[in-house]
Amino acid sequence: MQERRVDVAIIGAGSAGLGAYSAARAHTDSVILIEGGPYGTTCARVGCMPSKLLIAAAETAHHVRDASAYGVHIDGDINVNGRDVMARVKRERDHFVEGVIDSVDNIDAEQRIRGHATFESPDTLLIDDHTRIHAERIVIATGSSPDYPGFLKAAGERLVTNDDIFYWDDLPESIAVFGPGVVGLELAQALSRLGVRVRMFGVNGTIGPISDPDIRDYADRYFNEEFYLDPEADTRNVAHVDDRVEVTFVERDSQREVTERFDYLLATTGRPPNIKGLDIDRACLRMHEDLPVFDRYTLQCQRRDGTPASIFIAGDANTELPLLHEASDEGHLAGDNAGRYPDIRAGHRRSMLTVVFTDPQIATTGQTWAEIEQRDSDSYAIGEVDFKEQGRARVMRQNHGLLRVYGEQGSGLFLGAEMFGPQAEHLAHLLAWCHQQRMTVAQMLEMPFYHPCLEEGLRTALRDLNAALRMGPAMARHYMENGPGS
CATH class of the missing domain: 3.50.50.60 (FAD/NAD(P)-binding domain)
Incomplete structure (x- = not known):
């Protein structure tokens, strides 16, 4: 040797x-x-x-x-x-x-x-x-x-992971996806839009990295308009039958036990x-x-x-x-x-930033809702915007989604955000930069916002937050960014 x-x-x-x-x-x-x-x-x-x-x-x-x-x-x-x-x-x-x-x-x-x-x-x-x-x-x-839980192994050779599907020569007719995390959501929606019949099953109610319940509920409703998603699925059985995967589960709305067959079972349950x-x-x-x-x-x-x-x-x-x-x-x-070594140095850790490339996209930055809600209830405030009436979003027919921003009472510091919305990857970068610079919400509102851009929706959420922090006027309940003079 x-x-x-x-x-x-x-x-x-x-x-x-x-x-x-x-x-x-x-x-x-x-x-x-x-x-x-x-x-x-x-x-x-x-x-x-x-x-x-x-x-x-x-x-x-x-x-x-x-x-x-x-x-x-x-x-x-x-x-x-x-x-x-x-x-x-x-x-x-x-x-x-x-x-x-x-x-x-x-x-x-x-x-x-x-x-x-x-x-x-x-x-x-x-x-x-x-x-x-x-x-x-x-x-x-x-x-x-x-990796995946043991019961999914019953799918036999029809069990695949994301390490497998990018070597496929063709798309299947149908697929059951277990695990609505980042990878699972991206692949499930993409395959569905490419014509594959998709059913998606979760266990503990989570959807991607979302911890804010309002945003989670919005995303749950939206995804179910495109493909079946049950983040708290009651899966009764998985079996390999006639070279296909047979899944028995309790259907979300009807509460009936049903059995369906799929070409593959995609496990996206963790790495x-x-x-x-x-x-x-x-x-x-x-x-x-x-x-x-x-x-x-x-x-x-x-x-x-x-x-x-x-x-x-x-x-x-x-x-x-x-x-x-x-x-x-x-x-x-x-x-x-x-x-x-041994001259060890502490490194600079950047503000947290996560993006899921679904449509609408999911993003979190800074502190998540799961971290915010651990604070005393009077120590923070929340601002939000629904993209339904946001001007640029309507122009592009991407007016779906919800953005929630969090701020600290007293200091006015921007703490973090979670969102499910159009081009969230770009909005999240702006917010991550602001969080890393420890900017206040008021300072963020002093930045330029061009018209018409999706960023004006971010400004609406920040104004809502600034009012909740008692550092600015109450929000007018209409969308000034739809026209000039905002």
Whole structure:
């Protein structure tokens, strides 16, 4: 077995691992990057990018079907060619993956190694049966993998995850989706708009990252206009019958027990971290619920005795914020601290920002409602806008959704927001920037708002909040942004 000694070993060459490698290299050339699976990152291969390609096709089909509402009439039937849709998804997906692989190929061959890493001791890694690496510091950036409850395994070979569907050659006729989280919602709506019969089942009533009950109820009603969604489903049985999936459940409205068959069962019920295969117990780390205990500002793990370890954990592997931009930030922070060890530095953590690319989009930023409601009831206020009468939204026939913003009584600080609305990805970025700058609602209202833009709807919500904070006049209950003089 080959023996190697390095300053920093990084397990995983995904978004967090590549960020860690780049940051560690600023301090030492004695770095090695270990990868046991395919190069290309989860985002590029089976996550963010291929899902957005599928969504883009779905949005095109949806807009074509809706064209007559604008007086634009499409002659003949609309034909969604599933093979053509998936061919483009895979072709463009491969382009993004190749870009990541090219960046890995640019890393010195002596600084990367293929194989599955396991801990032999807190400072020693075994790479399969061919290499032992003695590392002064180690970064765990092993990402996550899809998982599902045991009863779904009854679907047999008809059970798929998002890691599978982007390798399809064609679209199915029908699919049952279990798990209305971020991935499930995006894929369910996209497939529905592409002509696939969709039924979606949840367990605990949640819809994506929404915690505000008013927004959740709005989203629940809206999605059910497009496809069946029961976020608190009573699923009685799942079976593999005649090369299809048979699902027995209590229908939401009728309360009748019904049985339906589908081509596939898509499980989008979570992505636990890839920790179990590391023999993590040999790292002698302090653990909580099977995960290493770590400092979120330095990403440094703790030894069993509670003292700081020379091991860091970043990205989906620590489960804190399983988002690509967070994984990249965490990778740089962990790699920087591993490189400069023992001169550990606390990193800057950005304001929370989550976007779900459904239509309307879902977004949360700053503090969520779940966090806000933990405060004393007289310490915060809420402002909102319904996009039904928002001028630009009506022009684009996207006048659906609800935005709720939260502020702190006394200081007037903007605390956070949740929304289900048109182009929420852009509104959420503005709000995240304001939150990170610790702006007050009054300061946000001093910013320019062009007419006619969706941002005027944001201004309406902020004015409503400012009035609730008793720092501005009561809102006039009409939409001034529909015309000049607002």
